[in-house]
Amino acid sequence: MAAWAERLSGVRGVLLDISGVLYDSGTGGGAAIAGSVEAVARLKRSPLKVRFCTNESQKSRRELVGVLQRLGFDISEGEVTAPAPATCQILKERGLRPHLLIHEGVRSEFDDIDMSNPNCVVIADAGEGFSYQNMNRAFQVLMELENPVLISLGKGRYYKETSGLMLDVGGYMKALEYACGIEAEVVGKPSPEFFRSALQAIGVEAHQAIMIGDDIVGDVGGAQQCGMRALQVRTGKFRTEPLEVEPGLWNAHQLS
Amino acid sequence: MAAWAERLSGVRGVLLDISGVLYDSGTGGGAAIAGSVEAVARLKRSPLKVRFCTNESQKSRRELVGVLQRLGFDISEGEVTAPAPATCQILKERGLRPHLLIHEGVRSEFDDIDMSNPNCVVIADAGEGFSYQNMNRAFQVLMELENPVLISLGKGRYYKETSGLMLDVGGYMKALEYACGIEAEVVGKPSPEFFRSALQAIGVEAHQAIMIGDDIVGDVGGAQQCGMRALQVRTGKFRTEPLEVEPGLWNAHQLS
Structure with a gap:
């Protein structure tokens, strides 16, 4: 736990990817990923600022938020950068x-x-x-x-x-x-402007923020290039193929 | 005409692209490009070896040759590299x-x-x-x-x-x-192996051959990289946009 405390020191805000992190889309509205509903609830009870930062472009924010609410997530349209x-x-x-x-x-x-x-x-x-x-x-x-x-x-x-x-x-x-x-x-991700607009919405500087996603390029690489920390989950599109990544890549599910 | 004689000196074989050079495909079998039926006939009456070298991949050779024969071209299946x-x-x-x-x-x-x-x-x-x-x-x-x-x-x-x-x-x-x-x-074009197999079929060396096509990369660039001469027609996909090409690019329709 000491290592985690160190890695997360100074973090004031969390950007959360949606697809592959909170849920997998699919017929019938898709399925929540185990532990994610509780993880979001816990983050929201914490002092951390939370923003949902998605590249979802099949659904309007309204529709997306509706799907997630039905799966039990605490999320509103105004919290989503899309x-x-x-x-x-x-x-x-x-x-x-x-x-x-x-x-x-x-x-x-x-x-x-x-x-x-x-x-x-x-x-x-x-x-x-x-x-x-x-x-x-x-x-x-x-x-x-x-x-x-x-x-x-x-x-x-x-x-x-x-x-x-x-x-x-x-x-x-x-x-x-x-x-x-x-x-x-x-x-959208990995564009720096896109990450910055998400950070602005919660009033958090890049060095105080952590991005949590399943995409090594769009989420992790993009956030790191913006000066944020990043965390790759082992759900969604995550594959155990050899990856060329920055050191310090952790399993987000250890967070909750 | 002196310039043409010089440019074509030593040429023993001609590779002809099909789509955009002989005809434009389309509904009802497409349409022959003006002058092309006569140009092929004239080439075949000349001492030059002729081979059709196409990237056509929607039709079998049999179907393609059938379409071209109906448009009046002198062409057989055995003359086509596809x-x-x-x-x-x-x-x-x-x-x-x-x-x-x-x-x-x-x-x-x-x-x-x-x-x-x-x-x-x-x-x-x-x-x-x-x-x-x-x-x-x-x-x-x-x-x-x-x-x-x-x-x-x-x-x-x-x-x-x-x-x-x-x-x-x-x-x-x-x-x-x-x-x-x-x-x-x-x-297929611009792969060197593909051009070489077309040349082998007519027993002509690259330096003795000229490729006639409408694609600046697939036809002209590919042939030049194989040591052949190349000629871009101003039909088919040819566009008058600025192109980065080798000097010595001629209008094939002057040939006939």
């Missing part, structure tokens, strides 16, 4: 009108966005929406633009559903990058 | 049993291949077959292998159909590479 609202802010700031390649579940987040005469493409984890026809349409929109802008909500390789590993948005982002000869802008 | 037969040879040599993510039109080329208990994935231009479900299945097969092998029939970015630009297999290859953290083996 890529769709962050993307909407960027679109408005830059006068961008998106062609959307997204899941129907997250479309409501874009309700007040002008989508006439698109001058960019926004891609998110569209799941079954990643048909050839939809991908080809996004490709054609980009190829018709003089300055093609592709915004990707996260760049995850895959995630775990109750039924198994599932391709995430990252591969499809790479496909469009390659076909169009462009580079996407990623909104 | 990635599916080359892949079958590799699968047999290495004892690989593929999970196929391919177009139904090319499936007959794999008729005598053992596909039980797959130990590799073969990906080709599957067109509408690139559904999320099919991509995810290929991804899951690769993730379950201890030494995942991904073979891609070409790595084209896109091609031109009569209805417009279409995503080619390359982007989907990149998606699986990224999601699985692996590198694909490419069978």
